[in-house]
Amino acid sequence: MKLLRKPTTTQPPVSKSEQLLFSGHLRHDKAWAQYADPLLRMSFWSMAKQFPAMLAVIARIARREDPRALAVLVGAQLASGVMTAFLLVSINGVLVALFSDGPTTDKLRDALPALLSGGAASSASVLLGCLIVKVEARLYPKIELACRTAYFEMMARVEMSAMEDKDIQRKLSMGYYGTDSVRRMLDSSVWVVSGLMSLTAAAVVLASLHVFLVGALALIAAPRWWGAVVVMRRAYASRHAWIDHTRAVDVLTYPITRADATPELRVHGAGRVLADASQDMGATAAKEKERLGSAEAVTEIIAATMSGTARVLAYALLWWLLVAGGMPLAAAGTAVFAIRNATGYLNTVVNQMNHMFEESLYLTDMNNAIKLGQEHAIPTGGSPVPGDGVRVVLEDVSFRYPGAEKDALCEVSLTIPPGKVVALVGENGSGKTTLAALVAGLYLPTSGRVSYNGVEVRDADRESVFGRVALLSQNVQAWPMTVKANVHIGDGSRPLVHREVEAAAERADVRTVVEELPHGWDSIALKGFERGVKLSGGQWQRVGVARALYRGRELNIVDEPTAALDPRAEIEMFESLHELTGDGVTSVLLITHRLAATATADVIYVLHEGRVIESGTHGRLMAIKDGHYRGLYELQASQYATTTTGTTKVPHQREGCA
Ligand SMILES: Nc1ncnc2c1ncn2[C@@H]1O[C@H](COP(=O)(O)OP(=O)(O)OP(=O)(O)O)[C@@H](O)[C@H]1O
Numbered sequence: 001m002k003l004l005r006k007p008t009t010t011q012p013p014v015s016k017s018e019q020l021l022f023s024g025h026l027r028h029d030k031a032w033a034q035y036a037d038p039l040l041r042m043s044f045w046s047m048a049k050q051f052p053a054m055l056a057v058i059a060r061i062a063r064r065e066d067p068r069a070l071a072v073l074v075g076a077q078l079a080s081g082v083m084t085a086f087l088l089v090s091i092n093g094v095l096v097a098l099f100s101d102g103p104t105t106d107k108l109r110d111a112l113p114a115l116l117s118g119g120a121a122s123s124a125s126v127l128l129g130c131l132i133v134k135v136e137a138r139l140y141p142k143i144e145l146a147c148r149t150a151y152f153e154m155m156a157r158v159e160m161s162a163m164e165d166k167d168i169q170r171k172l173s174m175g176y177y178g179t180d181s182v183r184r185m186l187d188s189s190v191w192v193v194s195g196l197m198s199l200t201a202a203a204v205v206l207a208s209l210h211v212f213l214v215g216a217l218a219l220i221a222a223p224r225w226w227g228a229v230v231v232m233r234r235a236y237a238s239r240h241a242w243i244d245h246t247r248a249v250d251v252l253t254y255p256i257t258r259a260d261a262t263p264e265l266r267v268h269g270a271g272r273v274l275a276d277a278s279q280d281m282g283a284t285a286a287k288e289k290e291r292l293g294s295a296e297a298v299t300e301i302i303a304a305t306m307s308g309t310a311r312v313l314a315y316a317l318l319w320w321l322l323v324a325g326g327m328p329l330a331a332a333g334t335a336v337f338a339i340r341n342a343t344g345y346l347n348t349v350v351n352q353m354n355h356m357f358e359e360s361l362y363l364t365d366m367n368n369a370i371k372l373g374q375e376h377a378i379p380t381g382g383s384p385v386p387g388d389g390v391r392v393v394l395e396d397v398s399f400r401y402p403g404a405e406k407d408a409l410c411e412v413s414l415t416i417p418p419g420k421v422v423a424l425v426g427e428n429g430s431g432k433t434t435l436a437a438l439v440a441g442l443y444l445p446t447s448g449r450v451s452y453n454g455v456e457v458r459d460a461d462r463e464s465v466f467g468r469v470a471l472l473s474q475n476v477q478a479w480p481m482t483v484k485a486n487v488h489i490g491d492g493s494r495p496l497v498h499r500e501v502e503a504a505a506e507r508a509d510v511r512t513v514v515e516e517l518p519h520g521w522d523s524i525a526l527k528g529f530e531r532g533v534k535l536s537g538g539q540w541q542r543v544g545v546a547r548a549l550y551r552g553r554e555l556n557i558v559d560e561p562t563a564a565l566d567p568r569a570e571i572e573m574f575e576s577l578h579e580l581t582g583d584g585v586t587s588v589l590l591i592t593h594r595l596a597a598t599a600t601a602d603v604i605y606v607l608h609e610g611r612v613i614e615s616g617t618h619g620r621l622m623a624i625k626d627g628h629y630r631g632l633y634e635l636q637a638s639q640y641a642t643t644t645t646g647t648t649k650v651p652h653q654r655e656g657c658a
Contacts, residue, residue, distance in 0.1 A: 015284045017277035022248065051192070051353065054360050058186050062139060065146050069139040076131045077190065081197025083125045088205040088338055090118030095330035132190065144183045151179050151366060154373035160442045162376035165402040175369020178362035185359045188352040195349035202342035209331045209338075210321055216314035217339055220307050221346040227303025228350045231296050238292055245285060253278045307343075314339060382461040385452045389418030389585040390468050390554045392439055397448035399438060408434045410610045411448065418554065419584040421577065423598035424591045425629065426607035432591045435607065436557050439589055441465035470551040474560035476544030483514050483533075483543065484521035490547035504550035509572065510542035538565050545573065556580060559591045570594070595633045604629065 062070040093114025098107050155172065162168045206213040256265065256274055265271035318335055321327040399409040409431045416422045424432045437443050438450055441457050450457045452465055479486050487504055488496040505511035517523040523533040541561065548556060558577060562570040574597040580586045590601060598604050599618040606614040606629045614621055614629050621629040
């Protein structure tokens with residue numbers, strides 16, 4: 001009896017393309033894996049036991065969002081169940097009248113009241129159905145929105161160090177799939193509850209006709225239920241085993257639609273390779289679909305045969321009751337009608353309960369994610385940072401990333417005074433970006449202290465720390481919104497003042513570029529949308545500068561700001577960073593590999609393997625014989641020295657071709 005066994009999760013075979021492209025299966029760090037066991041353990045009883053608890057969760061959320069809509073929904077469903085019972089009783093009344101003795105006109109007259117009440121019950125059911133649809137349309141979006149908002153708000157407040165922890169990150173991201181589960185569970189629960197109500201009504205009517213008929217109904221329903229659960233479990237097992245395969249096809253074919261992959265897709269013929277692989281892997285998946293289809297057909301035959309046999313037995317029972325038990329023909333007619341309807345309700349209840357069970361797993365993930373996110377949230381409250389300008393002091397600061405085997409920073413001490421440019425230099429991986437994140441208050445040190453105007457960041461109101469900082473990084477975040485909004489988002493908490501956006505763009509030397517775009521400031525920074533534009537890397541970097549200038553805070557943390565800039569723009573950028581400190585209050589923490597730019601910094605800290613190994617002005621550091629900074633500087637300078645053959649002329653901005 002292969003069909004009765006727990007479905008297996010045998011891995012799909014490796015296709016030729018997978019072998020060529022991935023050297024075997026392409027496996028993901030998958031969130032789905034954890035669902036396999038609960039889903040495969042799913043049985044009718046486990047679902048039935050969990051149903052009240054699931055309903056309670058949904059009802060709690062629905063009551064919080066719109067108690068009136070929930071009350072109407074519950075009331076309408078109860079009334080709908082009553083109408084079903086009423087309809088069955090009316091049908092019985094009609095049949096009793098029609099099967100009685102006497103002339104046809106009398107029989108029809110006697111049946112009329114039951115006929116009218118049945119019609120009224122049917123009309124009421126339709127109206128109640130409409131009311132349920134209307135209330136659902138009001139309640140569902142509210143619930144979905146509330147869940148999403150709670151999730152996004154939580155995600156925006158999680159400490160960055162927690163986000164670095166793979167396990168936490170995985171659990172948090174899994175929660176996303178549960179944000180619309182409550183809505184789907186509510187939807188299914190409406191079906192389940194109304195199905196159960198109608199089923200109960202049918203069972204009560206059958207019991208009133210003869211108690212054996214309820215048993216017959218259970219016998220008819222049981223194989224159907226079994227069949228539905230077996231098919232569902234097999235589908236889950238297959239989905240689980242094939243999820244990596246499905247995702248691998250998605251990952252592989254995604255670049256075909258991307259504009260930035262276009263040249264290699266065409267010139268190297270990569271598109272052909274990807275399309276062939278998609279076809280090859282698709283053929284393997286098609287075989288699995290065929291296998292599922294065949295298995296489902298066999299299960300259906302078994303379930304239908306068992307259910308059909310039970311139905312024959314039920315009708316035999318009715319026959320016997322008619323012949324030997326004295327049951328009136330009208331009652332038998334009502335019983336046939338009730339059995340037919342009840343089987344339909346049962347199918348609905350089984351299918352919708354299966355959905356609810358699956359969704360409840362995702363909902364649990366969302367609740368766990370929100371709880372976990374709250375545990376790792378940036379604390380609110382604390383001491384505000386006092387005074388104008390900021391003096392950031394790091395004392396013996398060490399920092400280790402979650403799960404890392406060694407410290408990224410070791411006992412670092414430095415000061416960023418107001419009105420100064422402080423530069424951080426060092427080889428790749430020496431800890432500059434990590435240090436900048438600690439200065440910004442994004443990470444808390446593993447040991448040591450970071451303080452803002454004497455207030456330790458750990459005890460400070462973190463909002464007040466963030467409120468003093470403007471960030472400018474190498475990879476400027478291109479938000480999917482207008483270019484204007486992309487500048488304004490630097491300080492999105494205050495209303496957008498177009499004049500100020502323009503002024504910031506002017507200072508960042510990007511105003512003309514934006515204003516010459518076909519839709520100017522209203523261009524959308526996302527290709528593929530109406531008014532969409534694609535800015536170059538250097539243009540984005542300038543938009544990033546405009547964003548930081550618009551924010552206009554006392555401490556500017558600038559990480560490799562010129563990577564995408566041409567030489568002229570690079571020189572102008574470093575000059576303008578220096579100008580920022582002219583007010584004696586604004587300071588700049590500058591991270592760069594261009595050592596010519598650090599020469600004018602007020603103080604330079606040289607990092608090596610997470611430690612500060614030298615510090616001072618350019619002049620002082622260059623005076624250290626065999627110094628690290630001097631070595632790096634001379635190495636960089638020598639590249640220019642060997643290639644310079646005369647005066648170098650930086651070409652002027654290109655004029656338009658037309
Ligand atoms: N999110 C992270 N999780 C774990 N380790 C990290 C993480 N980010 C950086 N590291 C490690 O911390 C060390 C310092 O990295 P960091 O990015 O601060 O160096 P950097 O000096 O800014 O390098 P670059 O000049 O290449 O930008 C490196 O060994 C790096 O591998």
